[in-house]
Amino acid sequence: MKENSDINWIAQTGFGIKVYSVEYQVPQIHENILEIIYCLQGSVKFFYSYEEFLLQKGEFISADKDAFYLYAGKDNICVSFYFDLDQFSKKYPYIKDILFICEGTSDAESGYPSLRHEEMKGALLALLYYMVRTTETCMEAAVLSQIQRAADHIIQLMVDQFDILYYYKPKTAFTQVQIERHRELQGYMNRHKFEKLPLRILADRFHLTAKYISEFLSRNGLPYQDMLTYLRANASEAYLLGTELSIVEISEACGFSDVKYYYKAFRKWYRCTPREFRAKYRAAEQQEQMDYDIDLRSLREEIEHQILEHYMKAHLGQIGENLEQLL
Amino acid sequence: MKENSDINWIAQTGFGIKVYSVEYQVPQIHENILEIIYCLQGSVKFFYSYEEFLLQKGEFISADKDAFYLYAGKDNICVSFYFDLDQFSKKYPYIKDILFICEGTSDAESGYPSLRHEEMKGALLALLYYMVRTTETCMEAAVLSQIQRAADHIIQLMVDQFDILYYYKPKTAFTQVQIERHRELQGYMNRHKFEKLPLRILADRFHLTAKYISEFLSRNGLPYQDMLTYLRANASEAYLLGTELSIVEISEACGFSDVKYYYKAFRKWYRCTPREFRAKYRAAEQQEQMDYDIDLRSLREEIEHQILEHYMKAHLGQIGENLEQLL
Numbered sequence: 001m002k003e004n005s006d007i008n009w010i011a012q013t014g015f016g017i018k019v020y021s022v023e024y025q026v027p028q029i030h031e032n033i034l035e036i037i038y039c040l041q042g043s044v045k046f047f048y049s050y051e052e053f054l055l056q057k058g059e060f061i062s063a064d065k066d067a068f069y070l071y072a073g074k075d076n077i078c079v080s081f082y083f084d085l086d087q088f089s090k091k092y093p094y095i096k097d098i099l100f101i102c103e104g105t106s107d108a109e110s111g112y113p114s115l116r117h118e119e120m121k122g123a124l125l126a127l128l129y130y131m132v133r134t135t136e137t138c139m140e141a142a143v144l145s146q147i148q149r150a151a152d153h154i155i156q157l158m159v160d161q162f163d164i165l166y167y168y169k170p171k172t173a174f175t176q177v178q179i180e181r182h183r184e185l186q187g188y189m190n191r192h193k194f195e196k197l198p199l200r201i202l203a204d205r206f207h208l209t210a211k212y213i214s215e216f217l218s219r220n221g222l223p224y225q226d227m228l229t230y231l232r233a234n235a236s237e238a239y240l241l242g243t244e245l246s247i248v249e250i251s252e253a254c255g256f257s258d259v260k261y262y263y264k265a266f267r268k269w270y271r272c273t274p275r276e277f278r279a280k281y282r283a284a285e286q287q288e289q290m291d292y293d294i295d296l297r298s299l300r301e302e303i304e305h306q307i308l309e310h311y312m313k314a315h316l317g318q319i320g321e322n323l324e325q326l327l
Numbered sequence: 328m329k330e331n332s333d334i335n336w337i338a339q340t341g342f343g344i345k346v347y348s349v350e351y352q353v354p355q356i357h358e359n360i361l362e363i364i365y366c367l368q369g370s371v372k373f374f375y376s377y378e379e380f381l382l383q384k385g386e387f388i389s390a391d392k393d394a395f396y397l398y399a400g401k402d403n404i405c406v407s408f409y410f411d412l413d414q415f416s417k418k419y420p421y422i423k424d425i426l427f428i429c430e431g432t433s434d435a436e437s438g439y440p441s442l443r444h445e446e447m448k449g450a451l452l453a454l455l456y457y458m459v460r461t462t463e464t465c466m467e468a469a470v471l472s473q474i475q476r477a478a479d480h481i482i483q484l485m486v487d488q489f490d491i492l493y494y495y496k497p498k499t500a501f502t503q504v505q506i507e508r509h510r511e512l513q514g515y516m517n518r519h520k521f522e523k524l525p526l527r528i529l530a531d532r533f534h535l536t537a538k539y540i541s542e543f544l545s546r547n548g549l550p551y552q553d554m555l556t557y558l559r560a561n562a563s564e565a566y567l568l569g570t571e572l573s574i575v576e577i578s579e580a581c582g583f584s585d586v587k588y589y590y591k592a593f594r595k596w597y598r599c600t601p602r603e604f605r606a607k608y609r610a611a612e613q614q615e616q617m618d619y620d621i622d623l624r625s626l627r628e629e630i631e632h633q634i635l636e637h638y639m640k641a642h643l644g645q646i647g648e649n650l651e652q653l654l
Contacts, residue, residue: 031624119642126642129635150643304635310635315446315453316477 007082013144014087015151018080019130019299023290025280029238032096034083034158035063038124040302042076049234053107058306060124062102062162062247069284077302079128081154088155095159096189102162111170115162118314123154125307132300132323137144137233156163158182182220185213186227199224229265234255236266240278241285247274334409340471341414344458346406346626350617352397354608356565361410361485362390365451367629369403376561377598381434385633387451389429396611404613404621404629406455408481413625414526415482424514429489438497443488445641450481452634459627481514495548510549512540513554520558521582524625526551556592563593567605568612574601 009016022044036045038054046053046061053061055078089095103110104117127150134143154276159190165174165182174182188202199210206213217224232254239250251262266274336343349371366375366382373380373388374396380388382405397405416422430437431444454477461470490502492509501509515529526537533540544551559581566577578589593601 052419063404122638122642126639129639130643146643153643168478304631307638308634311449311638312453315449316480317458 007080009082009084010147013148013151015147016082016084017296018082019294019296020080020291021075021077021079021294022072023068023074024072024287026285026287026289027069027241027289029241030063030082032085034085034100034155036081036083036102036124036154037061037063037070038079038081038128040077040079040306041300042073043077044070044072044076046070049237049269053103053105055105055107058121058310059105059107060102060121061105061108062100062158064100069281071115071184077299079124081124081127081151083151083155089150091152092155092159094183094187095155097190097228098159098183099186100158100162101164101167102158112169114170116157116166118310119161120154120157121310123150123157125303125310126150127154128176128296129300129303129307130297131305153165165221172220174220178220181216185217190231193228193235194253196257197228197255226268229261230269233262233265233269236262236274237277240274241281250274329604334407336409336411337474338471340475340478341411341493342413343409345409345622346404346621347407347618348402348404348621349397349399350401351399351614352618353612353614353616354396355592356568357390357409359412361412361427361482362388362482363408363410363429364388364397364483365406365408365455367404367406367626367633369399369400371399371403372404376564378594380430380432382432383434383446384431385637387448388432389427389485391427392459394610404626406451408451408454408478410482415479418479419482419486421510421514421592422482424517425486425510426491427485427489428491428494428514429485436610437494441483441497443493447484448480448490448637449641450477450484452630452637453477454481455623455632456627456630458629459623492548499547501547508543511631512544516555517558520555520562521580523584524555524582548600549633551593555595556588560589560592560596563589563601564604567601568608574615577601 007016007018019040037044037055038060039057041057043057044055046055046063048063048309055061101110102120104112104121106112127147130146134147163179163183165171165179178183184206185202188205189197192201193277199213200209202213203210214224217227221227222230236250236254239245239253243250245253247262248259251259254262256262256265263273266272266277270277272280328413334343335346346367364371364382365387366384368384370384371382373390375388375390382388412423428437429447431448432437433439442631454474457473457477461474485509490506490510491513492506493499511533512529515532516524519528526540529535529540530537535543541551544554544570548554549557563577563581566580570577572580578586581589583592584587590600593599593604597604597608
């Protein structure tokens with residue numbers, strides 16, 4: 001087992017990649033980085049707030065800029081795709097405020113697989129295969145610019161199809177006006193979550209009535225209070241794991257007017273107390289990181305195989321068991 | 328060069344396939360068979376009424392149950408997918424009346440490539456690859472039923488996306504009611520094309536006004552008279568090539584009230600006279616058929632390569648020149 005190495009950032013693209021096998025991953029926070037983990041072989045367990053997913057071969061999941069860790073049995077191969085949101089915020093100014101939910105695994109409850117999941121899987125596999133084929137040669141300018149386009153395509157899919165909006169209302173065809181309104185309201189809440197933030201402040205700011213905002217948010221996903229307490233509880237993770245502040249101090253720093261509201265919100269979103277969460281992740285940090293890097297070039301045949309399989313499933317219509325055996 | 332062999336029909340599926348290299352193909356008519364020709368390597372010229380297409384590697388075209396021939400340079404490999412419309416008319420009762428136009432070639436003027444062309448290409452390549460992988464083993468029941476599903480999927484795409492409706496109005500989102508009305512009107516015209524068929528007969532039959540039908544057809548593709556003369560001129564091909572009837576007799580048999588209307592219609596759709604068409608195809612029939620069968624199993628690597636290429640183009644977003652060189 002080698003030490004966990006750094007992300008292999010591709011010059012100037014805002015995109016990085018890591019190919020590895022993991023038995024145990026200590027908790028991580030990647031600030032301002034969106035990560036998508038694709039399980040190329042075997043399986044890997046993924047913990048996220050109170051949730052736990054088993055990623056099987058060919059499945060993927062995105063991780064926001066929050067704490068998480070991985071754990072798995074032996075002999076898996078994972079690919080982490082990293083996107084530096086600072087670089088992508090030129091094109092998508094609101095990107096750091098979006099809550100992404102992209103769960104491309106049958107273990108999730110969010111209607112997988114759907115066309116949008118298949119499209120994302122295609123974009124990930126195509127980029128991966130492109131990199132396998134090009135890292136055999138040098139990284140000339142045309143290759144870098146293709147990688148950048150492919151990374152941008154993935155971010156575009158995240159923005160257009162994996163905003164939390166589509167998680168709560170997967171069948172709604174939102175208008176551009178609705179999407180932008182939701183983005184503005186949620187963005188404002190995210191940037192001001194540590195302040196006192198009664199509905200009427202948003203109402204004043206956006207020249208809308210409090211009643212309209214309340215109904216708009218409830219109709220399109222999370223109600224106002226739920227969204228706000230989620231943003232605050234989520235932000236408290238960094239304090240719990242990165243500082244020695246007391247629960248009361250963290251509650252205050254995160255904008256809760258009383259620690260009992262912090263406890264209530266945390267329990268709602270994490271199904272445990274802040275103290276339990278801190279203890280669990282502190283213990284996890286003590287364990288030894290167990291992963292090692294894998295050379296992407298060794299995976300060409302496996303990736304080709306998965307592309308053929310994905311293509312066949314997408315284009316043969318309803319698939320019989322026989323195809324599974326065949327591929 | 329071997330003789331042109333028969334279609335390899337797959338038991339009970341209504342689907343047949345032929346893999347071949349062709350230098351010269353004598354005119355053919357496959358009654359009640361829809362054929363889709365996919366160019367797997369090299370290129371092949373395709374003649375159809377007055378039109379002429381060059382199919383390049385990776386391109387495809389459908390041929391209705393009409394006369395056509397192929398000609399090409401050397402060293403091409405083509406795959407013909409055959410669909411027995413009698414078998415598919417159980418599920419699609421109107422299928423024999425549909426005019427299909429499926430031109431998956433950059434040589435056509437009908438907006439290729441589009442998403443619907445890409446979807447069709449995917450369905451064809453996936454079925455082909457499935458057959459490569461399964462003909463290595465025996466054709467057991469599960470394999471046959473998968474082939475049948477895949478063939479049905481292709482017919483469904485033809486019906487839903489390559490009806491002549493979409494050729495003339497590719498950007499219109501037709502309602503189900505419009506599609507069915509168009510299908511009924513055109514179907515009735517096709518079945519009664521050899522009779523006197525003034526608009527008021529359709530009007531009576533469908534309880535609509537002649538004015539409405541006239542406007543409906545014009546708005547959704549071919550005006551009434553154009554459609555009717557197309558159907559008649561097209562049907563006259565079989566008389567011209569398959570009988571010794573005179574032009575006047577054929578004109579009458581095909582429902583034209585005067586041979587001068589037959590000449591006019593034929594020239595509009597074929598850009599030559601009936602006599603010239605007959606002479607051209609009669610001469611073509613005298614030539615020697617030059618094609619030979621190819622074993623599908625020898626093409627596995629080439630098909631895998633084309634699938635990878637198609638997948639990469641579909642999923643990498645905008646494609647740089649660099650990718651073309653790579654694949």
